[in-house]
Amino acid sequence: MSLRVAVAYDEVVAWLKVYAATIAENKEYLTELDSAIGDADHGINMDRGFQAAVGTLDSATPGDIGALLKTVGMTLVSKVGGAGGPLYGTLFLQLGAATAGKERITPEDWSAALEGAVAGVQARGKAEPGDKTMLDALIPGVVREGKRAIWQLGQVNVLDAGPNGSGYGSGCPATCGDGDERTFLRQGIFIP
Numbered sequence: 383m384s385l386r387v388a389v390a391y392d393e394v395v396a397w398l399k400v401y402a403a404t405i406a407e408n409k410e411y412l413t414e415l416d417s418a419i420g421d422a423d424h425g426i427n428m429d430r431g432f433q434a435a436v437g438t439l440d441s442a443t444p445g446d447i448g449a450l451l452k453t454v455g456m457t458l459v460s461k462v463g464g465a466g467g468p469l470y471g472t473l474f475l476q477l478g479a480a481t482a483g484k485e486r487i488t489p490e491d492w493s494a495a496l497e498g499a500v501a502g503v504q505a506r507g508k509a510e511p512g513d514k515t516m517l518d519a520l521i522p523g524v525v526r527e528g529k530r531a532i533w534q535l536g537q538v539n540v541l542d543a544g545p546n547g548s549g550y551g552s553g554c555p556a557t558c559g560d561g562d563e564r565t566f567l568r569q570g571i572f573i574p
Contacts, residue, residue, distance in 0.1 A: 388486040391445050402432035431462035448482030469503055469516060476502035496524045
């Protein structure tokens with residue numbers, strides 16, 4: 383008999399709140415990292431977007447994880463400036479599309495949602511692995527999750543895209559994305 387694990391709607395809501403709080407706690411640090419190569423606004427923009435997203439959680443269709451994630455995505459598109467809004471918004475919109483109508487999501491649901499989200503971000507940003515964009519952090523996470531077939535929502539909030547990860551993002555010049563993404567990848571940090 384195999385153990386089946388699923389995450390319920392309320393747990394996704396709780397994860398989103400923790401995610402927003404983590405961004406808020408680290409907004410100065412994210413902005414500091416961005417100042418090295420970008421325009422020193424990533425932490426501020428992401429905090430503004432996620433605080434607005436948390437404010438919309440009560441208006442999402444109760445029990446529908448996909449609708450919840452789509453609401454977050456649309457909020458990020460409209461509230462986060464620069465490249466971050468469309469890219470993070472697309473990530474959440476694609477997660478929502480893959481989980482539409484679901485009250486609970488399984489590891490298989492999450493794996494499929496992550497794959498769709500990464501494909502959406504890649505299409506939106508027209509980037510390839512190794513371009514030193516957020517893909518270089520997302521792709522290793524999808525691969526790890528798929529291979530292990532385990533998932534703990536909210537347990538992994540930092541993926542190492544540097545030398546200890548996939549190797550993506552190291553040893554090649556950035557060809558896509560804005561300074562925000564390149565700065566964080568150089569530091570080996572990505573907060574999904």
